[in-house]
Amino acid sequence: MVKATRKSAVGEAHSKLILMGEHAVVYDHPAIAIPFDTLTVETRVRPTIGKVRFASNFYTGELEDMPEKMYGLAKCIYAVCAKLNQPLEHFYIELNSLIPIGRGLGSSAAIAVSLVRGLYNFFGADLNHEVLMELVDLAEKYAHGTPSGIDREATSQDYPIFFRRNELTEQVKIARPLHIVVADTGRIGDTHASVSSVKDRYETNYSETKARLARIGSLTVQARQAMETGELIELGEQLDQAHVELKALGVSDPGLDHYVEASKAAGALGAKLTGGGRGGCMFALSDSFEQARLIENALKDAGASQTWYCQIVDEVMSYEG
Ligand code: PMV
Numbered sequence: 001m002v003k004a005t006r007k008s009a010v011g012e013a014h015s016k017l018i019l020m021g022e023h024a025v026v027y028d029h030p031a032i033a034i035p036f037d038t039l040t041v042e043t044r045v046r047p048t049i050g051k052v053r054f055a056s057n058f059y060t061g062e063l064e065d066m067p068e069k070m071y072g073l074a075k076c077i078y079a080v081c082a083k084l085n086q087p088l089e090h091f092y093i094e095l096n097s098l099i100p101i102g103r104g105l106g107s108s109a110a111i112a113v114s115l116v117r118g119l120y121n122f123f124g125a126d127l128n129h130e131v132l133m134e135l136v137d138l139a140e141k142y143a144h145g146t147p148s149g150i151d152r153e154a155t156s157q158d159y160p161i162f163f164r165r166n167e168l169t170e171q172v173k174i175a176r177p178l179h180i181v182v183a184d185t186g187r188i189g190d191t192h193a194s195v196s197s198v199k200d201r202y203e204t205n206y207s208e209t210k211a212r213l214a215r216i217g218s219l220t221v222q223a224r225q226a227m228e229t230g231e232l233i234e235l236g237e238q239l240d241q242a243h244v245e246l247k248a249l250g251v252s253d254p255g256l257d258h259y260v261e262a263s264k265a266a267g268a269l270g271a272k273l274t275g276g277g278r279g280g281c282m283f284a285l286s287d288s289f290e291q292a293r294l295i296e297n298a299l300k301d302a303g304a305s306q307t308w309y310c311q312i313v314d315e316v317m318s319y320e321g
Pocket of ligand 1: 106
């Protein structure tokens with residue numbers, strides 16, 4: 001006889017924005033990311049009788065029939081049950097994500113973070129950060145090959161982070177509010193493919209590629225300092241320079257470059273692509289809400305499929321649509 005004693009439980013996570021350091025972070029350089037909690041994901045786990053079922057925008061059905069593309073999430077579910085010594089039956093998972101996929105906003109990591117949190121809440125178990133990262137890595141490895149790990153950190157932390165592979169993640173303090181406008185090209189970027197293309201370049205054009213990645217690394221260190229001292233003009237210039245390097249590494253595209261130029265023409269202090277690139281999103285930095293609004297309008301006029309505004313202040317985040 002099955003006992004339906006468990007209560008429904010929820011797990012949440014938010015999207016993320018890499019401010020600086022994408023791609024270079026794969027080669028052990030640092031990167032800075034911020035939580036972007038305008039876009040969130042929620043996983044609800046309910047008790048039921050029988051096989052584990054899964055419902056989402058991408059797939060609804062039994063866990064055992066999960067499509068190959070989502071198999072990383074299935075791996076996470078199996079691993080949680082094995083770790084907590086729970087039977088793989090009698091629950092129903094409902095996933096609701098507002099994060100567009102393939103836009104460099106950390107959708108796959110955020111989904112996995114919310115899923116693991118939801119399952120741990122459902123089973124009434126405590127979840128520490130290390131275990132969360134280990135479990136989310138199963139899904140991320142499946143989705144991205146060899147991810148640096150920045151997405152899982154950034155989608156699970158509530159403050160801006162300075163991240164370096166295999167080192168302790170640090171919080172970045174913000175001396176002056178950053179007004180950020182994000183624009184979506186509406187085109188799906190393939191992070192796996194763009195990371196592989198940088199790898200090919202690293203092998204065929206070693207010294208130039210190595211130097212460009214190192215340059216992004218040192219710009220990231222400078223950007224952290226600028227954020228902590230409130231030197232937003234310098235920060236803007238550093239963002240511009242990072243975009244130039246990413247472009248030279250072949251991970252930008254004409255659409256992203258067009259939005260970078262449009263936002264600069266509208267008075268942005270700096271602008272660059274964010275995440276894997278080749279589609280996906282870019283963002284622009286401004287030092288005031290009013291200027292950010294002008295930039296947002298310019299990006300819409302330039303053809304951006306969606307835009308978001310966010311203000312980043314020390315520890316507390318506030319966002320407007
Ligand atoms: O998943 P995305 O598109 O946000 O890109 C992650 C950042 C990369 O540096 C391109 C890859 C990685 O694993 O760090």
